[in-house]
């Protein structure tokens with residue numbers, strides 16, 4: 001299911017920035033896998049597709065020659081622009097408000113990166129991504145599971161199962177195999193917690209249950225959320241497997 005732009009604009013309000021601890025943990029692992037595969041970021045041109053708030057572009061900017069970052073969501077990019085200017089990185093990072101499909105590649109990049117973004121999910125988008133680099137690429141996607149304590153409890157109470165497919169990292173690695181492109185896939189666990197107000201928690205849970213094709217029992221959802229509420233907030237903890245694929249064209 002393609003998520004609408006408004007979804008990402010809303011998520012931008014709570015999406016982590018480069019300073020977030022969980023994001024820093026992920027970034028260390030991702031860059032570690034890439035370096036082990038032979039990627040050297042020093043003085044390189046880098047394309048970051050679906051860059052969000054600049055979670056990966058900002059830490060890479062110190063080493064890179066130039067980063068071209070694109071994203072569909074204006075709200076994500078406003079946060080990125082603010083941090084970029086505050087950190088005096090205007091010369092290093094060019095930001096474009098564009099979807100991946102609409103983005104025109106004028107010159108190939110030394111390294112292309114797509115992390116946790118549905119921008120690169122179809123076969124055509126995979127191929128455009130692979131063709132955007134003259135040397136290395138890094139893809140980060142869901143691994144085999146994503147567990148959220150409260151959503152999972154409610155799923156069980158609705159006798160539901162997770163019918164949503166994860167495994168994007170594996171799908172991309174398989175695509176590379178079919179094209180005989182040398183690559184390496186490594187998995188890691190990422191975990192994060194988010195505080196929601198009661199109303200936002202209700203909206204969050206209902207939207208997730210609907211995405212799992214469940215008709216939510218609103219009374220049951222409200223009861224569970226009220227039980228979980230402490231100091232006027234509800235904390236959701238997610239543990240998910242992510243996969244990093246480093247490749248060389």
Ligand SMILES: C[S@@+](CC[C@H](N)C(=O)[O-])C[C@H]1O[C@@H](n2cnc3c(N)ncnc32)[C@H](O)[C@@H]1O
Pocket residue numbers: 008049050051052053054055056070071072073076098099100101114115116117118119
């Ligand atoms: C989960 S965030 C990932 C942000 C960042 N890459 C990271 O790893 O933290 C997904 C981002 O992809 C962007 N996005 C979604 N669909 C897109 C598309 N078709 N073209 C460009 N960006 C897209 C969203 O706006 C959002 O900022």
